[in-house]
Amino acid sequence: MSLVSEIAEYYQHHIEIGELAPEDVPGFREIMAEWEVGRTTSQAVRAVLVRAGLTTPQIVHGQPLGPISELDWAFRFLPKVQPRNSDGCLLWDSGTRGQGYGQFELNGRSVQAHRVAWEYRHGPVPEGYELDHVFARGCRSKLCVNHEHLEAVTRAENMIRRHVAARWMAGIQVRTELDSD
Ligand SMILES: [Zn+2]
Numbered sequence: 001m002s003l004v005s006e007i008a009e010y011y012q013h014h015i016e017i018g019e020l021a022p023e024d025v026p027g028f029r030e031i032m033a034e035w036e037v038g039r040t041t042s043q044a045v046r047a048v049l050v051r052a053g054l055t056t057p058q059i060v061h062g063q064p065l066g067p068i069s070e071l072d073w074a075f076r077f078l079p080k081v082q083p084r085n086s087d088g089c090l091l092w093d094s095g096t097r098g099q100g101y102g103q104f105e106l107n108g109r110s111v112q113a114h115r116v117a118w119e120y121r122h123g124p125v126p127e128g129y130e131l132d133h134v135f136a137r138g139c140r141s142k143l144c145v146n147h148e149h150l151e152a153v154t155r156a157e158n159m160i161r162r163h164v165a166a167r168w169m170a171g172i173q174v175r176t177e178l179d180s181d
Contacts, residue, residue: 043108117145
């Protein structure tokens with residue numbers, strides 16, 4: 001039996017006898033640490049468990065996505081993107097998850113589509129930074145994967161921008177209601 005199936009069976013067994021809830025199946029980093037295996041093995045274990053319906057794909061924030069190959073980009077990513085709309089947004093036209101961001105399977109993990117788009121151009125998001133869909137550049141959708149509409153900012157900066165954008169949107173809303181009277 002391969003190491004991958006051996007580890008996968010360990011978790012499968014513990015789920016089946018009720019000792020481990022599917023949502024408590026460790027992430028790939030924990031599996032790496034617990035079994036002293038490499039990332040490839042660990043991600044393969046998770047892939048087996050996800051395929052067997054025993055756990056759900058892991059959403060990873062703040063960790064490097066790993067390599068984004070030309071093939072993944074050209075043949076798996078780009079076909080899921082709509083043509084540029086009037087805001088200049090390139091909207092994700094495939095699965096979403098969590099807070100409404102596009103979702104893409106990369107290197108055995110489920111990751112945010114807009115992050116893939118940004119990292120393909122710029123490399124990993126620096127630690128302590130997150131990606132903002134820049135309202136001031138005309139971006140109006142969390143589904144947008146146009147790297148020119150994205151910027152790596154600190155959480156504090158992102159919060160301020162969201163607040164400003166929300167107020168701006170509220171202003172537009174109020175004006176439209178007044179106009180319709
Ligand atoms: Zn956009």
